[in-house]
Amino acid sequence: MYVGTEKSTVLNITAVLKGSDMYKAYAEYKSPNYELFGHSEAPTLFDDTALDEDELLTNLKAQLNDQPTVEVSTNYLGSVEDKHYLGDGDIKENHMIHFIHKPLGFNIDLKVVKLTVPHPLTNESVEVDFSNSPTDIIKIQQNLNRNIKKMNNLTQAAH
Numbered sequence: 001m002y003v004g005t006e007k008s009t010v011l012n013i014t015a016v017l018k019g020s021d022m023y024k025a026y027a028e029y030k031s032p033n034y035e036l037f038g039h040s041e042a043p044t045l046f047d048d049t050a051l052d053e054d055e056l057l058t059n060l061k062a063q064l065n066d067q068p069t070v071e072v073s074t075n076y077l078g079s080v081e082d083k084h085y086l087g088d089g090d091i092k093e094n095h096m097i098h099f100i101h102k103p104l105g106f107n108i109d110l111k112v113v114k115l116t117v118p119h120p121l122t123n124e125s126v127e128v129d130f131s132n133s134p135t136d137i138i139k140i141q142q143n144l145n146r147n148i149k150k151m152n153n154l155t156q157a158a159h
Contacts, residue, residue: 024051025050025051025052025053025055025056026053026056027053027056027057027060029057029060029061029064031064031066032066033066033067034066036105037066037067037068040066042064042065042066045059045060045063047059065134067108067132069131069132069133070099070106070108070110070130070131070132071113071129071130071131071133072099072110072129072130072131073114073127073128073129073130074127074128074130075125075126075127075128076125077090077091077097090126091112091115091126091128092112092115093112093115094111094112095111095112096109096110096111096112097109097110097112097130098110099130108132109132110130110131110132111130111131111132112128112129112130113129113130113131113133113137114127114128114129115127115128115129116128
């Protein structure tokens with residue numbers, strides 16, 4: 001005996017999405033440095049917060065590292081023919097220099113990441129390390145401290 005039943009048809013439909021149909025927003029960005037440094041393909045960026053192509057493109061530009069990482073250690077500025085050895089007051093932390101290296105085709109800005117100042121009586125020049133890396137130890141430490149403070153505030157608020 002069947003009480004209150006009726007005949008029904010159930011459809012099982014599966015959509016197979018391929019390529020750019022899989023995403024709500026899809027964007028492709030070609031760096032202005034493409035001509036300088038040649039073809040290099042970055043990994044695909046997946047962003048769940050982007051709602052349209054403009055927002056996704058903005059995030060792409062912000063996260064793209066389209067320059068090679070350059071690190072230079074020196075104790076003088078200028079060319080090989082016109083050396084200016086660094087003294088104690090010539091360069092400070094967080095200074096930027098414009099680095100030009102014609103044979104390698106570099107024309108970029110570098111920041112001071114390490115400064116080694118010897119004792120004044122040793123008569124040695126200052127050693128300076130430059131880099132264009134977007135993440136340096138200072139930014140890493142600041143992010144760690146910020147995250148620790150957030151966790152401390154959350155645990156104190158819970159008590």
